[in-house]
Amino acid sequence: MSRNVWILLSLCCGLISWPFIAQLLPNNHVIRSPKLKVNLNYILPGKALTINWNGTPIFIKNRTLPEIRSSRLVKLNDLKDVFARNDNLDARSLAFDRNRCADTSCVNWLVLVASCTHLGCVPEIKSNGWNCTCHGSFYDNSGRIISGPAPHNLRVPRCKRRSNLMIIG
Template identity: 45%
Template sequence: MAMNETREPTRRDFLFIVTGMASAVGAVASTWPFIDQMRPDASTLALASIEVDISSLGEGMSLTVKWRGRPVFIRNRTPKEIEAANAVAIEELKDPVARNANLSNDQPATDLARSAGDGRENWIVMIGVCTHLGCVPLGQAGDFGGWFCPCHGSHYDTAGRIRKGPAPENLAIPSFAFISEAVVRIG
């Protein structure tokens, strides 16, 4: 057969195509149980949001709760801590983005954008995982009086913004809302 000649499909061509399609469907059908078992179960989905009673947190006190397997820091900051955070210019920050799930992705990392806002600037809620290698920072420590990760020396200020050390980003703020004066819902 010459290169420029065409030929009619044969029964063998049809059988090759049908066999290939059947093999593809079989491969997908056999791997589906493995893929399906990776979905989170009901107990995990139930932890999608938690409600935390913060009525016992006085000024200058902190609470750590577990949400989705990660620590979350809740802090009732003092006026001095808020003042220190407000005194920092955005240009001085290593990460100028707020990293607040409640705001748009391009919000600057002002103290107000990092706090609960709306008259609750004293409250800060952050995921307590260092953005360098996932360690848990220590509260009210470090060069800026916020959080300090002793593993590799990352220093966060009182608004949870990275100020010194290898961490590339500010501590993340999860979606949260105050559902009453004494209860905050995370997630």
């Protein structure tokens, strides 16, 4: 077959397959919401909600007083990762429980990116924290890594509380 026939065939294949390829490309009309407002009234003490924020899973937990107390007793020396990993604070902030909360006035509210810092699985909520069943990482009730292969604490995304709303982003 001559070279020109090959070129013509390639062009025809390209034109025919373009509509299928175009469907796979990112859609410019999908609006990604920069901020997410979550009504906190529906999250009872001791309960957590998992939501999707622009494709990122987020945990919001309403911690009980015993959960807060036990998290506050953990010493920095006992932690695998001593940094708060809180996008609302300076990057050098330490992983004290108070530095992990959504804001200092509401120590019960914990907001976390629900992505294990090992390889990104979504950990399961347990009574004493979060367990990543993929390879056995365990995070405490403050989202700090306690054991397993995960290197860092779960990240606290940018968030602030306004009355009964948690604004993420």
